[in-house]
Amino acid sequence: MLIHDYYPKVGGAQSLLRAQASKLCARGIEVDILTRGVAGEAAFEKIDGVSVYRLPAPKPKALASFSFLLSALPLMFRLKPDVVHAHEFISPATAAVLGNAILKLPMVVTPHRSGPLGDVQRLQNRSGGAYRLKEIRERANALVVISREIGEELVQADFPIERLHDIRNGVDTERYAPLAEDEKAALRRSMGLPVAVPIVIYSGRLALEKRIHHLLSVWPGIRKINPDARLLILGEGDQAHQLHSMATPGVQFLGAIDDVTPYLKAADIFVLPSAAEGLSISMLEAMSSGLAPIVTAVGGAPEVITHQQDGLLIAPDDLEQLETALQQLIESDAMTTQLGRAARDRVVARFSVDQSVDALADLYRTVSKQNSQ
Template identity: 30%
Template sequence: MTIDHDRRRPRDGQGSRPLIAHILYRLDVGGLENILVELVRGSVHHGFRHVVVCLADYDEAFRRRLPDGVPVHALHKPPGWGLGTQWRLYRLLCQLRPDVVHTSNLAALECQPVAALSGVPGRVHAEHGWDMADLDGTRWRYRWLRRALSPWVQRHVTVSRHLAEYLTERVRIPKRRVRHIYNGVDTKRYRAARRSSEEDSGQGGVLVIGTVGRLTAVKDQATLIRAFARLRERFSAKRGDLRLVVIGSGPEEQSLRALAAELDVADAVELTGNCTDVATRLAAFDVFALPSLAEGIPVTVLEAMASGLPVVASRVGGLPELVEEGVTGTLVPAGDPEQLCDGLAGYLQEPHRRSLEGAAGRRRAVEHFSVEAMVGAYESLYRELLAPPARSGSVARKG
């Protein structure tokens, strides 16, 4: 049997561009999913083709954000290990014959052995962050699972230095197989709004505090609503000028509405549901808040920074890598409404900080977190994995 080592030639024989198969649990509104869309959009015209495989299913409206011609497959995985799903995935990969499989987060990591057994030559796994099941990465079972499946993975990608240290120091994956690639944002789509001098000086009336994210326990919007209620109590004279906008949907929506009513702030809290034009809504905010209990490199914070907003966020995960204390925003302990209230109050008491820190955040997003830099880093990684093996005669001797 002859083995073709020239991995630059697509395995499926379709054209000359390698095929990347992205595997994730579900394609729906979320940070990881936004990054996937941006990655596909950015590289689809630069030498790669893409296909998306959802272990569960997908949201049709979100699927339409992908470029035309990018297929999406759903395997309808039931809860649990799902051996039947793995068999369907094996058959699908044998049919698609991708050149690289790119899995995302722990739920898709178990697909790496299937990819290897189906003959996929390039295998990447990306870690985007943790959830309520393992807020700080301390659960032994999940560390063991990552370590056990790591031999099937050629490159582990982390979106933050925090996650890279977790993989190398606590999971004990060799550093040479861990690659750090920051998430990126379209800084042309998200731009700083032009605010009047009256607004910059704090005389412009309503102060809008906003957040974007799925309404789930790990995002902890409940702490933000409690902090907002304290803020209205503390600045009772300006009570009518303070508003909170929560963009997103999810299982916590009804409990958050009930909490706002219980704290007597329902008249000033707007829960919008999902939004198709987040950039426009961000342009109407004065301060962005993210009270999460755990995070990787959240896309919503990058979008807020690119929009010229100061960010008040929890000091968890990769957030300290984004928010520079006193320069682009404020970091506070997670789950503490009082300290979150203090952080927000600073932008009410010193309104000039909004424009100063917002402008600094915009510069930081443009310089370090562009979608172009992210796409370029992933493209380089794919090419590295698909490069033909070096011939022994061309390897230079060590002096």
């Protein structure tokens, strides 16, 4: 598997790939991860039984991409994988294309996002991107489609529909599970969090497209009506300094958290005000944990959430809808509890990591068999 960043980098894609890789190994499929190296991290290590190779990627950006490609190709030659699975249409996909062209390695690619910030449109609008998109289209044996919106973009970009495979993201529904009320109260006490107040949580990158500044903009209005409400913001990113400067009473920035599980179990409401998404892992983790989700209707969210049935869907960049949804749930324990239970039921039924891993294992076997014929 090729991915731009991997654990201990914190993020939805990293969390998903780590879970999938370990479960694939448990099913007898050997997995090697090729990712960009980071200062202070080992060039090679085993994580959860998975071999992780961190390849040189010195700055600037162009040099990092070239160095990654230069290191990935001989390593793929040495490892001789049955299938190369690249994540995103950036340097990992380019490395997979080279592996296919030179080493005849079958390739699977997963685009992560749709829209102007998504994989297809970013390449279409980038110098040389049309050629790279053509190479991926012609060489990929299969593409993993994590949302209907991404699938539609791939079809519009002339990707053969027979090579598109709907495999939605999934999470560990046993690990991300709600607590009983007394257990939740005890957990809050142990974490230094107030027991009897509503807690809203955001977990993810602190990036512009996540629109966390919108969340911080409406928060004073929330506190005006509900002065005890708390907002926990988990994650790091290039917007961190600007967002910290917008903090008001009731807001806690907790930085990069290796294990978000206890924070999700301690919270009541999950909010994701993004302008663009693929199929958010943070959203699925929160829903599996029994939190009532407030999510913008972008990417795969409308496929997961039915408005007012297992969550609240709002329009992106609509601060009034965001504030109204937050007030609605903060002021109604019954609605929050009802939506949280329904949200968990939805994820358990359709978005468990085991379902995604089984589908991936079947796809790898099919692609490998096709290549050997």
